[in-house]
Amino acid sequence: MRTYRLILSKLYLSAWARALALIVAAPLLWISAAGAAYVWNSREHDREAVRAFADDLNPPTPAQRYLIVAPHPDDEVLGCGGLMHYASRVGAGVRVLYMTNGDAFRFAAERETRRLRVDPMDYIRLGVMRRREAETALSTLGLPPKSFRMLGFPDGGLEALFHTNWSEARRYRSPTTALDAVPVAYEGATGAPYCGAALLRLLEDEIRSYAPTDILCPHPSDDHRDHSATGAFVEMALASLSIRGGLPPNGCRLRHYIVHRGSWPQPQGPHLADRMAPPSELIGLHTGWRGLSISKDATETKAAAIRAFRSQMAIMSRFLLSFARRNEVFGTPYPYPPASVSTGAVVQQPVRDNLVRRFRPQADIKSVRVEQLQGGTLVAVQTERPAGRFTELLLNIRWLDRSGGAAEGDSLAATITGDRVEADRALDVRQVGDQMHITIPSQSLRAAGFVVVEAETRMAGVMVDRTGPVAVWFGG
Numbered sequence: 001m002r003t004y005r006l007i008l009s010k011l012y013l014s015a016w017a018r019a020l021a022l023i024v025a026a027p028l029l030w031i032s033a034a035g036a037a038y039v040w041n042s043r044e045h046d047r048e049a050v051r052a053f054a055d056d057l058n059p060p061t062p063a064q065r066y067l068i069v070a071p072h073p074d075d076e077v078l079g080c081g082g083l084m085h086y087a088s089r090v091g092a093g094v095r096v097l098y099m100t101n102g103d104a105f106r107f108a109a110e111r112e113t114r115r116l117r118v119d120p121m122d123y124i125r126l127g128v129m130r131r132r133e134a135e136t137a138l139s140t141l142g143l144p145p146k147s148f149r150m151l152g153f154p155d156g157g158l159e160a161l162f163h164t165n166w167s168e169a170r171r172y173r174s175p176t177t178a179l180d181a182v183p184v185a186y187e188g189a190t191g192a193p194y195c196g197a198a199l200l201r202l203l204e205d206e207i208r209s210y211a212p213t214d215i216l217c218p219h220p221s222d223d224h225r226d227h228s229a230t231g232a233f234v235e236m237a238l239a240s241l242s243i244r245g246g247l248p249p250n251g252c253r254l255r256h257y258i259v260h261r262g263s264w265p266q267p268q269g270p271h272l273a274d275r276m277a278p279p280s281e282l283i284g285l286h287t288g289w290r291g292l293s294i295s296k297d298a299t300e301t302k303a304a305a306i307r308a309f310r311s312q313m314a315i316m317s318r319f320l321l322s323f324a325r326r327n328e329v330f331g332t333p334y335p336y337p338p339a340s341v342s343t344g345a346v347v348q349q350p351v352r353d354n355l356v357r358r359f360r361p362q363a364d365i366k367s368v369r370v371e372q373l374q375g376g377t378l379v380a381v382q383t384e385r386p387a388g389r390f391t392e393l394l395l396n397i398r399w400l401d402r403s404g405g406a407a408e409g410d411s412l413a414a415t416i417t418g419d420r421v422e423a424d425r426a427l428d429v430r431q432v433g434d435q436m437h438i439t440i441p442s443q444s445l446r447a448a449g450f451v452v453v454e455a456e457t458r459m460a461g462v463m464v465d466r467t468g469p470v471a472v473w474f475g476g
């Protein structure tokens with residue numbers, strides 16, 4: 001008792017100390033309460049979204065030819081495993097194109113080698129192993145051998161290839177495998193240099209030769225940068241082929257799947273009898289979402305295919321198995337392909353969709369608009385509140401030229417903070433209300449009418465929001 005009193009007397013040392021403790025503790029308590037309320041609300045939102053979401057997508061028919069483009073081995077099964085299984089059963093065509101072998105996953109490399117120091121050869125061996133896992137997974141879904149191709153491009157480097165390392169002269173070197181071209185061991189596009197132009201060409205060749213009726217690739221709002229960049233490469237390949245000729249004669253449908261988005265899908269773990277809905281903050285924006293109903297048997301087959309990715313299951317089985325549900329969700333970018341060419345297009349973005357964005361509305365991106373003007377092309381980035389002088393806006397744009405080509409110089413990289421503009425070409429920048437107007441005086445950009453825009457905001461060097469690379473058709 002005496003000790004207790006002693007401690008108390010020390011704790012109650014002075015009114016000043018108490019006041020100070022209160023000042024420190026109150027905001028922390030408030031932030032934790034707001035955080036808990038936010039998580040609870042968003043879970044409730046997710047449950048509501050599942051109830052309201054309809055599985056009205058028709059199952060595959062024998063006439064369909066699906067080209068599924070996956071950043072890493074396992075993404076194709078997580079996003080489209082049920083669809084692939086149905087397609088194989090009805091005799092529809094399925095071809096899987098993997099951008100990378102998934103060779104930059106450090107935890108997996110450490111676990112496989114049972115060493116904490118892994119070298120480039122260990123990463124390459126992991127890439128070879130993930131290829132074998134993919135073979136097993138696809139055969140579990142009923143697909144014949146050789147129904148896939150792994151291009152062997154750098155895991156973790158696809159965004160850099162799209163924005164920075166475009167030409168062969170500016171090859172990308174993988175920090176994990178130390179490679180700057182596809183190695184023989186990957187049995188992929190052997191010898192192809194790690195650069196954006198080479199990857200775009202390979203994709204175009206695949207689309208031209210396979211002539212798919214449906215292409216499935218990741219959604220631009222997928223949090224993983226390899227995923228969103230994969231979507232950008234696919235949309236650029238489609239746009240280039242539609243300008244130059246080379247799309248399948250009857251055209252082809254583009255659909256998006258999504259794998260990484262916050263803590264989606266909830267609840268995590270194997271819930272084979274449950275359904276899912278798209279991430280609720282992405283519903284009602286520019287993507288139309290539809291669900292494909294999956295039977296109990298097909299869900300179990302999909303779960304077995306997921307388990308074939310042994311190296312991944314050892315690290316994140318709960319996350320992977322949350323995709324084995326009684327439906328799959330697919331997004332249709334709207335409008336695609338452009339039905340009528342207009343002078344401008346707007347792509348809406350979710351707002352207040354995480355705690356940081358709620359507290360930083362001046363960096364919460366609301367929409368991106370691309371418009372053709374007399375003096376050039378306008379890109380307007382709208383934020384929930386006017387961007388203050390502490391909001392840093394990073395803009396990356398890549399476009400096609402008049403003939404549908406994409407050269408090194410058909411791009412723009414800019415960082416805008418208040419009045420300060422750092423850019424690799426001359427720009428006109430002004431703040432108009434809650435929008436940042438960036439005008440690019442480029443004739444080639446206006447001619448093709450197709451751009452991929454990616455905006456990212458930071459405050460004090462920390463990312464607050466990012467659009468992902470969104471493809472915009474805005475007029476010719």
Ligand SMILES: [Zn+2]
Nearest residue numbers: 071072075224
């Ligand atoms: Zn992935």
